[in-house]
Amino acid sequence: MIRYGARTLFRKEVRRFLRVFGQTLLTPVVTTALYLVVFGWALGGRLRVMDGVPYLAFITPGLVMLAVITNAFANASSSMFMSKLQGTVVDLLVSPLRHGEIVFAMVGASTLRALLVGAATWAVALLFLGGVSVAHPLLAIAFPLLTAIGMGAVGLLTGVWAEKFEHVNLVPTFVITPLTFLGGVFYDVGQLPGVFSAFSRLNPILYVVEGMRHALLGVSSVSPALALLGLAVFDLVTVGACIGVFRSGWKLRS
Amino acid sequence: MPQSLSRVSVGPDRPVVELRGLSKRYGDLQALHDVSLEIRPGEIFGLLGPNGAGKSTLIGCITGLVVPTSGSASVLGWDVGREYDKTRQVVGLVPQEVNYDPFFTVEETLRYQAGYFGVRLEEEKLVEILRALDLLSKRKAGTRTLSGGMKRRLLIAKALVHDPKVLFLDEPTAGVDVELRRDLWAYVERLRQRGTTIVLTTHYLEEAEALSDRIGLIDQGRLLLVEEKETLLSTLGRKTLVLHLAERIEVLPSGLVAAGAEIVDDGWEIRIRRPAGEEFGPLLSAAANAGLAIRDVDTRRSTLEEIYVELLEKR
Numbered sequence: 222m223i224r225y226g227a228r229t230l231f232r233k234e235v236r237r238f239l240r241v242f243g244q245t246l247l248t249p250v251v252t253t254a255l256y257l258v259v260f261g262w263a264l265g266g267r268l269r270v271m272d273g274v275p276y277l278a279f280i281t282p283g284l285v286m287l288a289v290i291t292n293a294f295a296n297a298s299s300s301m302f303m304s305k306l307q308g309t310v311v312d313l314l315v316s317p318l319r320h321g322e323i324v325f326a327m328v329g330a331s332t333l334r335a336l337l338v339g340a341a342t343w344a345v346a347l348l349f350l351g352g353v354s355v356a357h358p359l360l361a362i363a364f365p366l367l368t369a370i371g372m373g374a375v376g377l378l379t380g381v382w383a384e385k386f387e388h389v390n391l392v393p394t395f396v397i398t399p400l401t402f403l404g405g406v407f408y409d410v411g412q413l414p415g416v417f418s419a420f421s422r423l424n425p426i427l428y429v430v431e432g433m434r435h436a437l438l439g440v441s442s443v444s445p446a447l448a449l450l451g452l453a454v455f456d457l458v459t460v461g462a463c464i465g466v467f468r469s470g471w472k473l474r475s
Numbered sequence: 476m477p478q479s480l481s482r483v484s485v486g487p488d489r490p491v492v493e494l495r496g497l498s499k500r501y502g503d504l505q506a507l508h509d510v511s512l513e514i515r516p517g518e519i520f521g522l523l524g525p526n527g528a529g530k531s532t533l534i535g536c537i538t539g540l541v542v543p544t545s546g547s548a549s550v551l552g553w554d555v556g557r558e559y560d561k562t563r564q565v566v567g568l569v570p571q572e573v574n575y576d577p578f579f580t581v582e583e584t585l586r587y588q589a590g591y592f593g594v595r596l597e598e599e600k601l602v603e604i605l606r607a608l609d610l611l612s613k614r615k616a617g618t619r620t621l622s623g624g625m626k627r628r629l630l631i632a633k634a635l636v637h638d639p640k641v642l643f644l645d646e647p648t649a650g651v652d653v654e655l656r657r658d659l660w661a662y663v664e665r666l667r668q669r670g671t672t673i674v675l676t677t678h679y680l681e682e683a684e685a686l687s688d689r690i691g692l693i694d695q696g697r698l699l700l701v702e703e704k705e706t707l708l709s710t711l712g713r714k715t716l717v718l719h720l721a722e723r724i725e726v727l728p729s730g731l732v733a734a735g736a737e738i739v740d741d742g743w744e745i746r747i748r749r750p751a752g753e754e755f756g757p758l759l760s761a762a763a764n765a766g767l768a769i770r771d772v773d774t775r776r777s778t779l780e781e782i783y784v785e786l787l788e789k790r
Contacts, residue, residue, distance in 0.1 A: 229590025233579075240578050308574030312633065315538045316591035317563040475501070475532075475541050 227322035230313070234330030238296055246338055249292055253284050253342040257349055260407055272409050272440045281346040282433035283406030288342040289365045290397060290426070293335035293372035294379070297327055301380025302389050305473075314474060320467035324377065324460060331373030332366065339365045356439030360449070364433045367452040372397075374459035381472050400426040411442040425451065489552070491516045491641050491672045492537060497546035499532050499696075506532045508696040509546070514641070519663065519673045521687030521704070523680070523783060529696040530676040531571055534643045538568045550641060564592060567639030571646045573626045577619040581610055581629060584618055585636050592637035604632045607662050609655075624651045631659065641672045648682060660686060680780035684708075690779070692786060699786065704779070711786070712751035712777035716758060719744055721768035728765030734758055751776055 238245040260280055271279040304310040313323055347353060355361050375392070383389045404426030410418055421427055422443070432448035435441035467473070490513035499507040507529050514520050524530050535541030537548050539559055548555045550562040576584060582601065589596040605611040608628040613621060621629065631647060644663070648656045656679075663673060663686055677683050683690065690707055692699045700707075723742040736747040736758075745767075747758055755774065762769060 225593045225595070226591050229587055233587045233590075236583075237576075237578050304576070307576060308570070308572050309576045311540065311568075311570050311572075311574060312588060312591065314540055315563055315566070315568045317560040317593070318591055319560055470542050474539065475535065 230326035249338045250341045254345045282437045283430045285339045289335040289339040292338045293331045293369040294376035296331035296334045297373045297376030298380040302383045324463040328373040332369040335369035357436045360436035368429045371456045493549045495547045500544045510698045518688040521683035521690045522676045524693035528693045565640040567634035567642040569634045569644045575618040582614045588633045589636035594637045644675045684779040709751045715775045716747045717773040719771040721770040730761030
């Protein structure tokens with residue numbers, strides 16, 4: 222059973238991002254809509270079909286996952302970093318909230334934001350696609366959900382670690398964005414020359430993008446089961462690391 | 476409040492807070508050195524010491540902000556490390572640094588804070604706290620719009636929402652005006668009357684003297700003394716008697732010389748300093764018997780501040 226204290230922190234974290242919904246929900250959707258317009262509509266006119274589906278439909282799963290990944294990370298990392306900067310993290314540290322409860326509430330709120338932005342991105346894409354078709358509905362929920370949990374946990378760890386704004390931006394700039402753009406959001410890695418294709422398969426983001434592509438379109442260049450298993454392990458490791466960090470007090474308690 | 480906590484009873488002899496050989500080291504700096512201390516139920520304990528003495532570190536070890544290097548700390552018999560969810564349920568902290576979340580109003584801040592402790596803040600309780608800290612008119616105001624003094628009031632309000640049994644006030648009146656300081660003193664006194672145990676650190680020695688039942692003096696991480704305030708003032712303090720004379724003198728009467736009297740103000744005053752426990756009656760009689768024309772008499776006791784300075788200088 223989730224205790225009242227954990228539910229309170231979750232509600233507070235949700236209220237926090239809803240208070241600035243223009244920044245936290247609207248902006249990411251507009252950004253993704255621009256990707257759809259530029260890559261899907263303008264350039265897609267030349268590409269026509271990828272893996273047997275229209276290019277606009279082909280890039281939609283990747284764009285949904287791009288939104289999920291970046292928003293889950295951004296919410297948890299900025300919330301934790303700002304609470305350290307403002308000193309309000311003290312309120313959590315002296316409270317009887319258990320370590321797992323803090324992680325649950327903060328990662329949970331980040332997951333909710335990521336899923337809202339992901340759903341809104343998909344809804345915008347549907348306007349361009351002109352119809353709804355989901356090949357595997359349960360997987361279409363499972364992939365964004367598990368991805369958001371893991372990336373929320375990575376964001377929380379980054380927020381705990383960061384000592385200045387620059388640190389918070391390091392991970393998205395040098396890790397998440399490059400891996401996402403090279404993770405098959407806009408192209409089929411199977412069509413890359415041999416060595417590049419093999420190299421791409423070392424990119425973990427590829428598996429969540431392809432997993433979501435399988436869920437929405439029924440086509441994928443990787444095994445969806447393998448992707449799901451990998452995500453589950455990723456979540457266990459990152460959430461476990463968060464609980465370990467709160468238990469040890471690393472960067473939080475002196 | 477969790478069920479397990481409702482069974483807690485604090486006997487008159489059982490310390491509310493118990494520290495045993497508590498030490499904290501930061502690299503080469505020994506911030507706390509083998510501190511042992513017991514805080515009694517219902518008392519106001521004044522923890523005094525210069526900047527960097529270890530006051531906040533000591534409080535941090537009990538409230539969960541600092542992980543001790545060695546030793547133990549317990550609240551109501553629960554270990555602050557192993558049973559942190561129980562000890563923090565009964566502890567309130569007003570930290571030294573002002574903090575606020577600019578996304579929320581005063582009321583939201585207090586409701587969320589209570590929620591962390593598993594408490595649904597009743598309207599009556601909310602109003603009582605807001606009124607006591609003169610924040611009622613700011614109930615719906617965003618925290619970022621509050622003045623510095625009001626932010627500090629909010630900090631104190633946050634520490635009270637879960638009715639802590641032990642309240643730690645770490646420099647609660649730093650940078651606030653005299654009016655708020657007096658209001659806070661009155662509220663602290665009310666809390667004590669309700670049975671809340673209070674540990675207070677302050678730079679205002681007047682504040683510690685006005686509020687504290689016992690005083691602890693800490694310097695360079697070592698607890699130098701713990702004493703009842705009245706005992707401290709009477710054993711380590713001094714009383715000063717000043718005799719204002721109607722006629723100027725040049726030589727002290729012999730009865731006053733033995734008491735360490737001195738002539739001041741060019742012969743118009745006699746000043747005698749004695750331990751605070753002594754009475755001035757015999758000295759006044761000696762002065763009258765010596766035929767001194769006494770115009771007026773002043774007496775004054777050492778303040779805690781003078782004793783504090785003297786103790787630190789002796790180190």
